[in-house]
Amino acid sequence: MATPSDWADVIQQFRALPAQCSRFHLMHSGSYFDASQKYADIAHKIRNGEIIFPDQAAADEMAKRHERVAESYRQAAVDAPSGAWHLSLGLTEGEERKLPSGIKARVLAYTKRAAVLAGLAGEDSSEIDALSAWADRLKSGVFARFGGSVIDNLPEASALLGEEMLTRAQAEYAREEQARRVVERLRLDSERLELDRARSERRGVETTQPSTRASWLQFQMDSVPVTLNWLAQHGGPDNKSIGKVLRGEPVEQMVLQKLAKALGAALGVQMTTSDIPPIGSPPAENSDQSR
Numbered sequence: 001m002a003t004p005s006d007w008a009d010v011i012q013q014f015r016a017l018p019a020q021c022s023r024f025h026l027m028h029s030g031s032y033f034d035a036s037q038k039y040a041d042i043a044h045k046i047r048n049g050e051i052i053f054p055d056q057a058a059a060d061e062m063a064k065r066h067e068r069v070a071e072s073y074r075q076a077a078v079d080a081p082s083g084a085w086h087l088s089l090g091l092t093e094g095e096e097r098k099l100p101s102g103i104k105a106r107v108l109a110y111t112k113r114a115a116v117l118a119g120l121a122g123e124d125s126s127e128i129d130a131l132s133a134w135a136d137r138l139k140s141g142v143f144a145r146f147g148g149s150v151i152d153n154l155p156e157a158s159a160l161l162g163e164e165m166l167t168r169a170q171a172e173y174a175r176e177e178q179a180r181r182v183v184e185r186l187r188l189d190s191e192r193l194e195l196d197r198a199r200s201e202r203r204g205v206e207t208t209q210p211s212t213r214a215s216w217l218q219f220q221m222d223s224v225p226v227t228l229n230w231l232a233q234h235g236g237p238d239n240k241s242i243g244k245v246l247r248g249e250p251v252e253q254m255v256l257q258k259l260a261k262a263l264g265a266a267l268g269v270q271m272t273t274s275d276i277p278p279i280g281s282p283p284a285e286n287s288d289q290s291r
Helices: 004-047 056-082 101-117 127-139 151-203 212-223 228-233 239-246 253-267
Strands: none
Touching: 004 056, 004 101, 004 151, 101 127, 101 151, 127 151, 151 212, 212 239, 212 253, 228 239, 228 253, 239 253
């Protein structure tokens, strides 16, 4: 199961992607200017008839395509220091949505890890399948806040989805921690009762404490805490029956079944009647008391 720290790492990775793109583009800004000039020269030659096409319409279309690519490279070179994520996209003719190889490798690795943590893909899934599953999850959730394509908004949308997953993981961790503490309290309480009983037996006297079941129930109700009304409203027995248990009086098995169900719901654990201690023997008269 994914832990809160797993999702915190995923969020940090996606948040860092735009800055990584910035460094990539900054390193390549010179080559962007060169590429822009190359495509602009080709478009110029097409316009001047230096490159022959079957008809004027085809020539105009090819010239416009090269001009668009030239402008994309020119804009990328100018905006490289800004670190805009969209600069990773659409700079090569015929590969409109291609990411630079270094950034693409990170995207595939990050999205696969996120998809695996979210249960959308397995460890043996391909990176492309994991990316597709993660993109589908974005489209069905946080992506509704954005416009454009998924890849345009991948870092921010993925970080937001990661934050949602982090919140869920933290809540699940808190529930498990609460259940663990309840189980530990039950164990310690049982050990304490056994120790008290053993001490009393070694001293050769009967305990004058409340019945085992009554003190156990009172301890559990105080530790959550819950009231008689809360237990009654959540599938437990009525207040009168719970009062009998707290006084150490015998009750029907059905009362114990309802009590186990309601108390288990309050503690966040599965509980049965076998988890409820017996009433215990009432204190006996001390035969030596009159001496």
